[in-house]
Amino acid sequence: MSLGLNLSHNGFSACALPSIELPDFELPAPASPVEPPVVQSQDSSIIPNQLLEHFLLLFPGTNKALAKSILENVYAVRSQLTDRQTQVIEGSDLFPHKIFVNQEFFQVIQGDVGQGAIGAISRGPIIRFNNSWDNDALFQNRTQTMVRKINHRPTPTGFSPVKWLIDRVRENVTPEQQRSIASYTHTSRLPTGHPTATMEYYPGTHFAFTEFQNATDLVNKFGMVANALSGYHANHVIHRDLKEANILNTPGFPVIIDPDGAKVSENSRGRMYGTPEYLNPSSFGPFQTSLVHQQQFMGVQRSCDDVYALSIIGLNCIRKHIERNVPQENQVVHQALNGLKPKYFLPSGGSRKFTTETLTAYGKKFGQRAFLWPQVGERPEKIGIYPSIKGYKQSLNTIFHHANLPANEVRLLKRLALLCVEFKHQSDNERYTAATIHHKCQEILHGIEDSPEADVSDLSGKKRVREDTVPTTKRRKEELILSVEI
Numbered sequence: 001m002s003l004g005l006n007l008s009h010n011g012f013s014a015c016a017l018p019s020i021e022l023p024d025f026e027l028p029a030p031a032s033p034v035e036p037p038v039v040q041s042q043d044s045s046i047i048p049n050q051l052l053e054h055f056l057l058l059f060p061g062t063n064k065a066l067a068k069s070i071l072e073n074v075y076a077v078r079s080q081l082t083d084r085q086t087q088v089i090e091g092s093d094l095f096p097h098k099i100f101v102n103q104e105f106f107q108v109i110q111g112d113v114g115q116g117a118i119g120a121i122s123r124g125p126i127i128r129f130n131n132s133w134d135n136d137a138l139f140q141n142r143t144q145t146m147v148r149k150i151n152h153r154p155t156p157t158g159f160s161p162v163k164w165l166i167d168r169v170r171e172n173v174t175p176e177q178q179r180s181i182a183s184y185t186h187t188s189r190l191p192t193g194h195p196t197a198t199m200e201y202y203p204g205t206h207f208a209f210t211e212f213q214n215a216t217d218l219v220n221k222f223g224m225v226a227n228a229l230s231g232y233h234a235n236h237v238i239h240r241d242l243k244e245a246n247i248l249n250t251p252g253f254p255v256i257i258d259p260d261g262a263k264v265s266e267n268s269r270g271r272m273y274g275t276p277e278y279l280n281p282s283s284f285g286p287f288q289t290s291l292v293h294q295q296q297f298m299g300v301q302r303s304c305d306d307v308y309a310l311s312i313i314g315l316n317c318i319r320k321h322i323e324r325n326v327p328q329e330n331q332v333v334h335q336a337l338n339g340l341k342p343k344y345f346l347p348s349g350g351s352r353k354f355t356t357e358t359l360t361a362y363g364k365k366f367g368q369r370a371f372l373w374p375q376v377g378e379r380p381e382k383i384g385i386y387p388s389i390k391g392y393k394q395s396l397n398t399i400f401h402h403a404n405l406p407a408n409e410v411r412l413l414k415r416l417a418l419l420c421v422e423f424k425h426q427s428d429n430e431r432y433t434a435a436t437i438h439h440k441c442q443e444i445l446h447g448i449e450d451s452p453e454a455d456v457s458d459l460s461g462k463k464r465v466r467e468d469t470v471p472t473t474k475r476r477k478e479e480l481i482l483s484v485e486i
Contacts, residue, residue: 185197203251
């Protein structure tokens with residue numbers, strides 16, 4: 001297992017929820033980069049004067065002699081590297097910034113964005129080697145702020161396969177989709193064997209912290225995310241860790257980031273990747289064994305599972321938007337908003353893990369609504385239960401009846417909430433595609449009414465609401481038998 005980064009909400013890779021990669025939770029401590037020997041260049045003329053002046057502008061507290069010495073060391077380190085290597089020059093009392101050097105550019109780290117079990121995230125300007133520093137016209141194009149990620153584990157593949165995969169996706173989508181799909185700009189490996197990669201820096205906040213201007217902005221940005229995700233799926237690639245923390249709201253458009261788990265979509269069963277609250281329970285198999293397989297973290301991951309995660313994102317964004325825009329004094333609404341959240345259950349008797357029998361019973365009773373958080377260190381397992389469609393309907397009715405929001409806000413938020421509830425509970429082979437969801441968001445924005453065939457189209461209860469995807473008579477009997485609280 002690998003846990004995500006607990007970071008600031010500003011910038012490229014801020015995230016608040018963990019992602020899971022492997023079932024073992026004893027993670028090695030991050031290895032410290034190896035400090036290379038300082039090799040002073042014998043020929044200081046290799047340092048272009050324009051580069052020296054630019055470095056002093058970036059770091060005005062550095063005197064010229066020290067800046068020249070730093071740059072000479074950078075060039076000396078570069079001369080010893082191969083194409084796929086990156087070396088680290090550690091900071092000092094005189095210049096406290098780490099410098100990452102590869103054949104194409106060097107990067108001066110100006111601040112750590114965060115630290116987690118998957119990797120460390122930092123940020124700083126990169127300065128390229130491959131342009132003439134004598135050309136003033138190129139001066140402003142040579143420095144760009146980038147985010148750097150370093151994997152805590154020395155892995156055999158690193159970030160290169162993901163970069164290749166996402167680059168292929170970006171080459172085969174529309175310009176609107178491409179701008180909302182982030183990829184790596186450079187991948188390499190440190191001498192310790194740890195993979196490292198740089199990514200474009202996007203100023204903004206991730207969706208968990210985004211204060212949308214209004215409901216129109218929320219529906220529009222959610223539709224853009226669905227459109228970008230459809231670009232993934234049109235190229236038979238799945239993201240596998242879609243959540244608010246991996247979607248940045250930048251000026252004008254959202255960006256899907258952190259594609260570490262991206263892979264070609266397939267139906268074969270294997271090790272899962274992602275964050276439990278956003279993983280589709282039915283991707284782990286029949287409901288009675290789903291939680292058991294979640295405990296083993298074995299299942300399938302397909303495009304319909306990315307779309308399931310999108311439904312959770314939409315409902316979370318709606319809930320948080322209303323929380324921000326309804327006064328805390330309105331306790332009726334805020335209590336109803338809590339009804340949109342999952343409820344959690346811990347193992348009995350102080351145990352850290354559930355028994356197979358208990359997991360099976362919960363799976364039979366709650367079906368598609370149940371997910372499992374694994375044990376991590378001293379933290380025990382916990383089962384989360386999402387509301388039923390009836391529960392969602394009751395909470396949303398209360399919220400929109402008592403929220404005192406403008407009529408257009410209520411209309412847009414209600415329709416988006418209904419859409420998310422609908423495709424969250426659809427069976428896997430019937431679930432809307434990301435492209436369909438993008439289209440439906442456009443219909444919501446333009447006031448086009450739902451078709452008469454829609455399963456969920458009104459909170460009034462006039463139309464039949466689709467129940468959890470458990471169609472068999474046997475399943476209904478099991479629910480009756482387990483109707484009491486476990």
